[in-house]
Amino acid sequence: MSGRSHRQSDPSILTPGVSQVLRQLGICVGVAAALATVFTAWTPASLRPGELVEQLAAAADRAGSGSPTSAANGGNAEADQHLKVGIVAGHSGLNKYTGLPDPGAVCADGLTELDVNAKIADLVVSGMEAAGIEADLLQEFDTRLTGYRAIALVSIHADACVPINDQATGYKVAAALDTSVPDRAQRLVTCLADRYAQATDLAYRPGSITRDMTEYHSFYEIHNQTPAAIIETGFLYLDRDFLSQHPDKAARGIAEGILCYINNEPATLPGEGEGP
Numbered sequence: 505m506s507g508r509s510h511r512q513s514d515p516s517i518l519t520p521g522v523s524q525v526l527r528q529l530g531i532c533v534g535v536a537a538a539l540a541t542v543f544t545a546w547t548p549a550s551l552r553p554g555e556l557v558e559q560l561a562a563a564a565d566r567a568g569s570g571s572p573t574s575a576a577n578g579g580n581a582e583a584d585q586h587l588k589v590g591i592v593a594g595h596s597g598l599n600k601y602t603g604l605p606d607p608g609a610v611c612a613d614g615l616t617e618l619d620v621n622a623k624i625a626d627l628v629v630s631g632m633e634a635a636g637i638e639a640d641l642l643q644e645f646d647t648r649l650t651g652y653r654a655i656a657l658v659s660i661h662a663d664a665c666v667p668i669n670d671q672a673t674g675y676k677v678a679a680a681l682d683t684s685v686p687d688r689a690q691r692l693v694t695c696l697a698d699r700y701a702q703a704t705d706l707a708y709r710p711g712s713i714t715r716d717m718t719e720y721h722s723f724y725e726i727h728n729q730t731p732a733a734i735i736e737t738g739f740l741y742l743d744r745d746f747l748s749q750h751p752d753k754a755a756r757g758i759a760e761g762i763l764c765y766i767n768n769e770p771a772t773l774p775g776e777g778e779g780p
């Protein structure tokens with residue numbers, strides 16, 4: 505039911521403005537409660553108190569070493585900026601080259617990759633914050649990406665919404681080819697792939713990783729000490745039900761992957777084409 509028809513049929517004594525605010529509050533509370541349910545279940549209870557902070561500080565130290573700015577200001581102000589992760593909602597914002605909105609892959613009925621990416625990215629950011637880690641929600645061509653420094657950057661995308669073949673299902677994760685921190689970027693990939701497999705029923709498809717992924721434009725914009733990965737969360741055609749109905753599971757896999765990386769938890773790359 506639309507808000508307009510509701511208002512017409514409801515002989516409420518509240519002014520439209522107040523009832524609208526109440527309705528929005530109701531919606532907000534509902535979303536917050538749902539998020540709390542989703543994310544409290546997997547906040548890392550095994551974490552020793554202070555361990556996460558130690559890891560973050562160590563990561564920030566490594567990221568900040570050798571930086572002239574860091575040396576000039578004693579390191580504190582800049583180090584603080586590294587105690588966070590960056591989450592790119594793929595295709596959000598205006599395309600830098602066309603100046604136009606960019607929906608990414610589009611399904612015949614209008615469902616877009618941007619819809620799916622944005623929902624998952626929002627949930628990942630909420631999950632990181634629920635775990636006590638600051639997270640920046642970034643647009644595809646966000647100006648903040650230039651020289652971006654963080655513990656990790658993850659860009660969230662989904663694959664084509666056209667029938668290709670019966671193998672066009674599953675997810676991929678790739679690191680930048682051109683990075684100064686290949687070991688850390690690979691660890692991030694391993695953690696993301698492992699935890700995404702655990703959180704979803706999707707198959708891992710490393711064999712079909714493309715240059716679009718490994719040479720993803722943001723990888724060249726960010727600071728070369730920021731480990732970065734791009735995840736294709738599934739194919740919009742064959743994995744549509746999962747992507748549109750379970751963005752929480754996809755987000756959980758990604759957020760747990762980032763936590764795995766930050767906490768240096770054990771992880772292994774799933775076998776190709778295998779489910780969890």
Ligand SMILES: [Zn+2]
Pocket residue numbers: 594595608609617661662
């Ligand atoms: Zn995309």
